[in-house]
Amino acid sequence: MTSDMATRARHSPGDEGTDTAGRRARWRSAARWEVGLVVVLIGVLVFGAGESSTFVDPTTFFYLGINIGYIAIMALPMTLIVMTGEIDLSVASMLGLSGSVLGVLWHHGWSFVPAVVVALLVGALGGALNGILVAKAGLPSIAVTIGTLTLFRGLAEILLGSLTVPAAGDRQFPAALTNIGVAPIPGTQLSYTTVIFLVLAVVCGVVLHATPLGRAMHAVGLQPEAAQFSGIRVRRIKFWLYVVSGVVCAFAGMLLTLQNSSVSYSAGTGLELNVVAIVLFGGVSIFGGRGTVVGVVLSVAIFGALQMALTQLNVQPEIQNIITGALLLISVVVPNGGEAIGRLRERIKRK
Amino acid sequence: MHRVAGIAIAAVLASVSIVACSSSTGGGAGNTGAATAGGIKKGLTVYFIPKDTQNPYEVLADQGGQKALAEVGGKVVVSSGTQDTAAAQIPSIQAAIQAHAAAIAIAGNDPSALCPSLNQASRAGIKIVSFDSDINCGSSPDHLFINQADTRQIGTSEVDLLAKQINSTGQIAILSAAASATNQNAWIGYMKQQLAKYPNMKLVTTVYGNDDPATSLTVLQGLLSAYPDLKGIISPTTVGISTAAQYFDTHKDIAAKIVLTGLGLPSQMKSYVLDGTVKSFELWNPSNLGYLAGYAAASLASGSASLQTGASFKAGSLGSYQVAAASGTTGPSVVLGPPTVFDASNISQFNF
Numbered sequence: 039m040t041s042d043m044a045t046r047a048r049h050s051p052g053d054e055g056t057d058t059a060g061r062r063a064r065w066r067s068a069a070r071w072e073v074g075l076v077v078v079l080i081g082v083l084v085f086g087a088g089e090s091s092t093f094v095d096p097t098t099f100f101y102l103g104i105n106i107g108y109i110a111i112m113a114l115p116m117t118l119i120v121m122t123g124e125i126d127l128s129v130a131s132m133l134g135l136s137g138s139v140l141g142v143l144w145h146h147g148w149s150f151v152p153a154v155v156v157a158l159l160v161g162a163l164g165g166a167l168n169g170i171l172v173a174k175a176g177l178p179s180i181a182v183t184i185g186t187l188t189l190f191r192g193l194a195e196i197l198l199g200s201l202t203v204p205a206a207g208d209r210q211f212p213a214a215l216t217n218i219g220v221a222p223i224p225g226t227q228l229s230y231t232t233v234i235f236l237v238l239a240v241v242c243g244v245v246l247h248a249t250p251l252g253r254a255m256h257a258v259g260l261q262p263e264a265a266q267f268s269g270i271r272v273r274r275i276k277f278w279l280y281v282v283s284g285v286v287c288a289f290a291g292m293l294l295t296l297q298n299s300s301v302s303y304s305a306g307t308g309l310e311l312n313v314v315a316i317v318l319f320g321g322v323s324i325f326g327g328r329g330t331v332v333g334v335v336l337s338v339a340i341f342g343a344l345q346m347a348l349t350q351l352n353v354q355p356e357i358q359n360i361i362t363g364a365l366l367l368i369s370v371v372v373p374n375g376g377e378a379i380g381r382l383r384e385r386i387k388r389k
Numbered sequence: 390m391h392r393v394a395g396i397a398i399a400a401v402l403a404s405v406s407i408v409a410c411s412s413s414t415g416g417g418a419g420n421t422g423a424a425t426a427g428g429i430k431k432g433l434t435v436y437f438i439p440k441d442t443q444n445p446y447e448v449l450a451d452q453g454g455q456k457a458l459a460e461v462g463g464k465v466v467v468s469s470g471t472q473d474t475a476a477a478q479i480p481s482i483q484a485a486i487q488a489h490a491a492a493i494a495i496a497g498n499d500p501s502a503l504c505p506s507l508n509q510a511s512r513a514g515i516k517i518v519s520f521d522s523d524i525n526c527g528s529s530p531d532h533l534f535i536n537q538a539d540t541r542q543i544g545t546s547e548v549d550l551l552a553k554q555i556n557s558t559g560q561i562a563i564l565s566a567a568a569s570a571t572n573q574n575a576w577i578g579y580m581k582q583q584l585a586k587y588p589n590m591k592l593v594t595t596v597y598g599n600d601d602p603a604t605s606l607t608v609l610q611g612l613l614s615a616y617p618d619l620k621g622i623i624s625p626t627t628v629g630i631s632t633a634a635q636y637f638d639t640h641k642d643i644a645a646k647i648v649l650t651g652l653g654l655p656s657q658m659k660s661y662v663l664d665g666t667v668k669s670f671e672l673w674n675p676s677n678l679g680y681l682a683g684y685a686a687a688s689l690a691s692g693s694a695s696l697q698t699g700a701s702f703k704a705g706s707l708g709s710y711q712v713a714a715a716s717g718t719t720g721p722s723v724v725l726g727p728p729t730v731f732d733a734s735n736i737s738q739f740n741f
Contacts, residue, residue: 092487101483105476202501202525206718210527219505298475300501307474349480350487355442355471 071321071373075336082340086347098346099227104219104297106342107231108133108290109309113316114235114242115283117334120317121246122258122276123326124172124179128164129287130309131190136161136288138194141203141301150212158288164190165284169277187310194303202302211299219297231293235338238286243331251275259326315362316341319369328373340365428693433463435686436485437679438495440473440522445656445741447496450521450679454494457683460705465683466490475502482506486513492686494535494679496521507532516689520682521675525718531696533689533712534722535682537673540572542727543625544579546671547651548587550730551621554648554668557587559620562612563595564605564633564651566626576625593619598629605632613643624651630670634661641666655731655739662736669732675741678725681707685723696721 086093112129119126136157143153171182218230246252257265266272295301320337322329348358437454439447455465470477475498504526511530520535565573598605624630630653637644644666653670661667684704688694694702698714710723
């Protein structure tokens with residue numbers, strides 16, 4: 039733990055003399071990781087094209103977008119939260135809760151836009167609950183968001199129960215909108231969720247890498263105390279990140295509902311792990327302070343393409359899970375491997 | 390790992406038997422007319438998309454489907470996720486579309502969320518069959534539901550099964566799941582109708598164990614003390630019947646007085662049947678369910694079956710089936726047949 043702190047201190051942004059050098063070093067290591075991701079992505083694409091006769095089909099890209107777009111959207115606020123050294127495991131439950139709110143209101147005859155507004159508000163409120171408990175009360179985010187993971191899903195279950203909306207006798211969701219589940223943007227093979235993800239990724243990337251707020255997030259993740267002393271409003275940043283996460287995940291819930299033309303309380307169950315996997319594999323350090331949005335976008339592409347290729351090849355889903363798990367382990371071990379080996383050597387020496 | 394190896398071996402065997410059986414397709418003395426007999430094309434690919442790839446019940450159904458397609462010179466691709474979610478099944482539907490499959494046989498994890506993807510498949514010319522758990526997509530896509538057993542048949546056959554064992558005489562009770570369970574309540578409704586045929590059998594009460602072993606045991610004990618003259622119990626739920634069987638197994642005096650039957654899983658009930666605590670119970674055969682789904686899918690894809698009410702097709706060794714009219718939220722469907730009765734003579738053959 040102490041050597042970990044020392045590593046962090048080396049990159050301390052408060053230290054004026056080494057600030058630029060430290061940042062350059064960080065950029066270099068991040069860039070190395072992203073080059074690695076590009077290589078992996080090319081590898082996956084070559085593998086898919088070589089092994090599966092249907093991988094090069096243009097519909098593959100559309101299906102890929104349909105399957106991973108709404109998950110990828112949730113990965114963006116998660117990236118920012120992990121940057122600050124926290125985590126939000128309630129994302130997929132929030133997706134399910136907001137979808138259920140939309141569903142239950144629709145079932146009771148509300149029109150679409152007000153129902154969506156309420157569902158997004160629920161997202162903001164749920165996020166604020168996480169934010170208050172983590173940022174204001176200072177509770178550990180992993181425990182808080184495991185709690186809200188269960189809470190949000192439980193509320194969704196109470197709202198919809200065994201009901202799938204639209205139920206028998208209900209109106210269908212607006213056809214112009216549910217079209218996002220079956221048709222790409224005209225003239226392309228881009229799913230609507232893909233484009234929304236890319237736009238949000240650009241916004242997220244600009245905020246994280248080109249604004250004082252983004253630099254503050256890095257600082258919070260690297261050394262919360264130092265960040266606090268240097269005038270960064272650590273708690274406020276964390277609070278609002280959770281609110282943003284709640285709203286974005288609620289939005290993803292709307293998209294999934296439209297994509298499926300329906301919603302049940304269990305929508306998206308278990309996807310929080312996929313979201314975390316994408317973020318970590320994208321090179322965002324679980325300890326905070328390190329990572330880029332470009333890496334996360336590459337990670338999304340790799341996970342999406344790999345899933346398409348393996349499903350087309352009818353590789354057993356258990357083996358698909360093993361491959362995903364192995365990739366995730368690599369993403370944690372490789373960047374931290376040097377430090378881990380150093381720690382191990384020190385321990386052996388002491389003995 | 391053993392299962393993976395088993396599936397691999399089964400797949401190899403299936404592909405061998407494709408060769409072996411290819412000359413026999415087109416035979417079959419259909420008893421419903423020549424229009425449907427032997428009209429199945431060769432080389433069809435049917436995607437079986439079970440709820441997940443590990444559920445033993447679904448694995449048996451998939452194997453039934455593989456057997457059916459092997460008999461008609463086609464093949465089955467089993468594709469799904471490890472979790473029972475719509476999100477895990479959608480990529481499999483997409484893969485079926487991209488592979489230009491002839492048909493999809495799916496056990497839906499969600500009644501509606503799969504509809505947009507299945508609609509795309511349907512528009513691409515793929516025939517859709519659902520089994521085990523139906524999809525509810527309104528009018529489209531058109532699909533045939535392979536119903537495991539008729540609701541009325543389940544209710545009436547359980548009463549008949551019990552009547553045979555207690556000589557159609559005495560007090561009986563029902564140990565059900567939740568009081569709100571749609572399936573169970575529908576079956577119980579038909580049980581009551583059927584009981585009118587047995588004037589000497591009297592249904593004294595229905596108790597609800599909520600499909601929870603502890604609750605089921607509590608209500609069972611209450612039932613036994615309230616009705617000391619009870620002769621029979623029907624438990625139309627796998628949790629209820631296995632809990633009661635376990636209790637009877639340790640209370641042989643009760644087991645000697647009261648006959649237990651209902652719907653159960655052979656794997657859970659095997660030891661109680663073999664030691665005589667339970668004589669017989671019912672469930673449908675999941676392997677036959679998949680076999681029928683396989684034939685239905687192949688027949689639809691070949692144009693030798695249709696969704697018209699009364700249209701018929703031949704399902705190999707199971708014989709001929711007729712499409713039943715849509716009713717309520719269920720579209721066109723065929724019913725597998727009477728539930729399979731499990732007793733000491735056959736229970737060892739089933740492992741689900």
